[in-house]
Amino acid sequence: MYEVFAPDIEQHHVINHITGKEMPEKRNVLVESARIARGKIKNLSEFKANDFDALIFPGGFGVAKNLSSYAFEGINCKVNHDVEKAIRSMAEQNKPIGAMCISPVLLAKVLSNVEITIGQDKSTSDDVKKxxxxxxxxxxxxxxIDKKNKIVTTPCYMLDASIGQIGDGANNLVKTLFEMI
Structure with missing residues (x-):
């Protein structure tokens, strides 16, 4: 059983992924996430670590633009309050956290002393070290696998990857998290 959460906030900006250009419209992160979750989604402010065995951040560039300000402020970024609260509450209860693609940056910023991967991107790896x-x-x-902190990370689209390679990383991450529960 799983539940999907997203913050009820306005997206930083809307991108037309066909042209790569910014669109002059506003969209909400929770509403847009509901499209992927097929409507079965909750506001991240409702997340309670007591109710879950693990937490997974699937990643994507929205993590760096909406769940945090990493895309704009680098190592001086801020993490969304509800995202930080979810990460801290799981860590305090020693429950496993998985992070894919760029989302390990959230764990680096919130928890600091963790072992993670973002693949082979030198700039981002230098940032998480800082x-x-x-x-x-x-x-x-x-x-x-950061056994001490119960954190599992995989690079996914931080590498030039096929959907099959993304699936391999995601499956390995979930399998490892289940072994930690």
């Missing part, structure tokens, strides 16, 4: 995290270089399908 945030206090240890970065381990990985390739497709690999996961980094």
């Amino acid at each position: 945030m206090g995290a240890t970065h381990k270089e990985t390739t497709h399908g690999e996961v980094i």
Whole structure:
């Protein structure tokens, strides 16, 4: 059983993914996330760590633009309050957290002393090190397991990857999280 959460906030901006250009419209992160979740979604402010065995951040560039300000402020970024609260509450209860693609940056910023991967991107790996995290270089399908902090990360689209390679990383991350529960 799983539940999907997203913050009820306005997106930083809307991008036309066909042209790559910014659109002059406003969209809500929770509403847009509901499209992927097929409507079965809750506001992240309702998240209670007591009710869950694990937490997974699937990633995507929205993490760097909406769940945090990393895309604009780099190592000086701020993490959305509800995102930070969810991460901290799971960590305090010693429950596993998984993060894919760019989302390990959230863990580096909020928890600092963690071992993560974002793949092979030198700039981002340098940033997470400056945030206090240890970065381990990985390739497709690999996961980094921080046993002490119960954190599992995989690079996904931080690498030039096929959908099958993304699936391998995501499956390996979920399998590892289940083994930690």
